[in-house]
Amino acid sequence: MSYAAVETLIVQNGLSIYGGFHGDTADGLPEGHQTLLMLGPSPSFWPHFKTTPEFADGTPDPIDRWSNRILTELATQLNATAFLPFGGPPYAPFLTWAIKTGRAWSSPVGMLVHDTTGLMVSYRGALAFRDRLDLPTPPEQPCTPCVKPCLTACPVDALSAEYGYNTEACHAHLRTPAGKTCLTKGCLARRACPVSKGANRTAEQSAHHMSYFHRTEPS
Known part of the structure; x- marks a missing residue:
């Protein structure tokens, strides 16, 4: 399975890959898994989400319920293991994972900052794969050249x-x-x-x- 194929399916579901890393059980991955991808809302997430049953049914926590459904479906389609940042304890170490991707850092104001979504970073889930996917090279930290407003x-x-x-x-x-x-x-x-x-x-x-x-x- 290729990274590009995984990304295509993820984007079709209103999400983007916010980073990934290679790891093992010491990093919190399930036994036999080598790659973790972290997922967050795509730039077109909100229009996509407004078409979903979770948005329309009037029941509390619509985005969490949508995340649960979509991550479960993606895990089945991609033969992966899904993790959610809610529903615990125990809770998966999302903050540790985010920094390990090399695409999120502690910002000047303390909270995480992401290379493409800045301080609006929001993780909706993660997928662990048995395959060792080829991952893009992480970018430079965006805060270094910034005037830090x-x-x-x-x-x-x-x-x-x-x-x-x-x-x-x-x-x-x-x-x-x-x-x-x-x-x-x-x-x-x-x-x-x-x-x-x-x-x-x-x-x-x-x-x-x-x-x-x-x-x-x-x-």
């Missing part, structure tokens, strides 16, 4: 590589009139990243994710 974009300094993500400050800001922009269009810091444009994240899609995030605010 992400560092000053958040009005309440909720994001910091040194102190982590201050979710309390973030939720408090979202409750104010000034926070409406983040709720309806997406996190200002994530949007400030020049590479985030590659995600093609629409305001509607960002509002969907932000609504779920804000619901998790501690009482």
Whole structure:
């Protein structure tokens, strides 16, 4: 099985390959598997997702349910083993895997940054293969030449590589009139990243994710 053939099928399902690596059980792969590919929304994900039954049925967690269905179907078609970043414990080590691909790094504000989707990176699943697929050469880290607008974009300094993500400050800001922009269009810091444009994240899609995030605010 070729990388190109796998990628073609993945793209047809509204996803993109966000990176991969060769590994073994020491990396969390199942016995006998040699390659892991990490998958995230393609630039055309949102229009694709809006045609799915999960989007239309009005039941909670539509993207997670869609991810579960699509990753299961892809695993069957490609004779692979699927992993999801939710549904645990135990949880698969998605952050460790992401960095191991050489296509995601810790950003100046602490969260992961991806070479094509910037701070809008979102992993919907991963597939492990028994074959040792030929993988593309990882690119350069995008933050090195960047002027780093992400560092000053958040009005309440909720994001910091040194102190982590201050979710309390973030939720408090979202409750104010000034926070409406983040709720309806997406996190200002994530949007400030020049590479985030590659995600093609629409305001509607960002509002969907932000609504779920804000619901998790501690009482």
